[in-house]
Amino acid sequence: MTDSIPVLLVEDEPHLAHGLIYNLEAEGYLVTHVTTGEEALNILQHTPYALVILDLTLPGMDGLKVCDQLREEGNTIPILMLTARDSQQDRIAGLSTGADDYLTKPFNLKEFLLRVASLLRRGQWPPAEKQLPRYSFGDNLIDLDTHQATTGQGTIDLTELELKMLRLFINNEGKVLTRAELLKQVWGFSPTTETRTLDNFVVRLRKYFETDPANPRYFKTVRGRGYRFVKNPR
Numbered sequence: 394m395t396d397s398i399p400v401l402l403v404e405d406e407p408h409l410a411h412g413l414i415y416n417l418e419a420e421g422y423l424v425t426h427v428t429t430g431e432e433a434l435n436i437l438q439h440t441p442y443a444l445v446i447l448d449l450t451l452p453g454m455d456g457l458k459v460c461d462q463l464r465e466e467g468n469t470i471p472i473l474m475l476t477a478r479d480s481q482q483d484r485i486a487g488l489s490t491g492a493d494d495y496l497t498k499p500f501n502l503k504e505f506l507l508r509v510a511s512l513l514r515r516g517q518w519p520p521a522e523k524q525l526p527r528y529s530f531g532d533n534l535i536d537l538d539t540h541q542a543t544t545g546q547g548t549i550d551l552t553e554l555e556l557k558m559l560r561l562f563i564n565n566e567g568k569v570l571t572r573a574e575l576l577k578q579v580w581g582f583s584p585t586t587e588t589r590t591l592d593n594f595v596v597r598l599r600k601y602f603e604t605d606p607a608n609p610r611y612f613k614t615v616r617g618r619g620y621r622f623v624k625n626p627r
Contacts, residue, residue, distance in 0.1 A: 397423045398518055400509070401442040403433045403459070404475070405451055409498075413446070416502060417509070430454030434462060439568045442470060443518035444509065447492070449476035457490050464491035471512040475500075528563055530611060530624045533602045535559060542601060549601055554579060558594055562612070562622035571619040595620055 400417060404410040405428040417424045425442070427433050430451050437445070445463075449456040460472055474492040488495060493515070494508050528535045534543045540556055542549045551559070558579050561570065573584030575591055582588065595614075599606040610626040 397421065398443045398513060399423045399425065399441070400444045400446060401433060401436065402426045402446045403430065403451065403456070404428065404446070404448045406448070413505075416506065420506060420509075422509075428452070430456065430459035433459055437463065437468065437470070439565075441519075443516060444512055445470055445472045446509070447472055447474050449474055460492050461490040471516040473508060473512055531602070531604075544601055545604060546601060555594065555597065558598070562620075566622055566624050569615045569618050569621045573619075575619065 398421070400422045402410060402413055402417070402424055404413065404426070410426055410428075414424050414426055425436065425440075427436060428451070431454055433445065433447070434454075447456045447459060451459075456474055456476070460474065463470065463472070471494075472492045473494045473496060475496050475498060477498045493512055496505060496508060526536065526538050528537065532545055535551075536542070537556065537560065540551045540553075542551055558575070561575070561578055572591060576582040576586055576588070577584055579594075580590065595612055596606070599609050599612050602611060603609045611623055613621045613623055615621050
């Protein structure tokens with residue numbers, strides 16, 4: 394069984410999508426399903442996935458255009474393209490836009506799962522953490538090597554846990570991080586743990602980096618969900 398590896402399924406045929414989701418989840422994958430290329434590109438802007446399973450024929454932007462745009466943006470995520478078109482020309486078109494593999498409908502379920510597993514072995518999950526020795530936002534400069542931050546409050550020595558939380562926010566800039574994610578990844582707590590530790594840490598970061606901690610611009614609360622770091626607030 395896999396360890397909840399996140400997979401993005403882009404498929405507009407309801408019956409096929411339902412069957413693929415059922416079987417992928419039975420293998421232990423964590424599946425997100427969207428029905429258009431536009432939705433896929435949007436979600437990939439802020440959420441990391443280990444693999445994209447991409448239908449070629451989609452309403453609006455088709456799979457070839459989605460694949461081509463991802464590669465133009467430098468996104469190297471593995472892509473398994475699905476299509477009802479079985480000509481050699483279509484296969485070449487799919488692979489030439491940057492797809493890693495190509496499967497023609499109807500396909501054998503076992504072969505599909507084997508190809509998914511093969512692409513995941515060749516890819517990198519989880520993605521390597523971005524190495525950012527220095528990171529700036531607003532009037533703040535953080536040196537991730539020396540654990541020091543230069544802020545409007547002066548120079549601050551950051552603790553290991555403060556730095557760990559900052560790295561998590563920086564590497565997920567713009568994305569909502571749930572309380573459960575933060576508790577697990579920073580402290581190793583169970584997602585169901587009742588504690589004010591997280592909130593106290595966020596208050597501390599706001600005190601360090603916000604001009605007005607009571608009205609934060611960078612470390613935002615998303616009511617009912619968690620927190621989001623915004624590097625360039627409007």
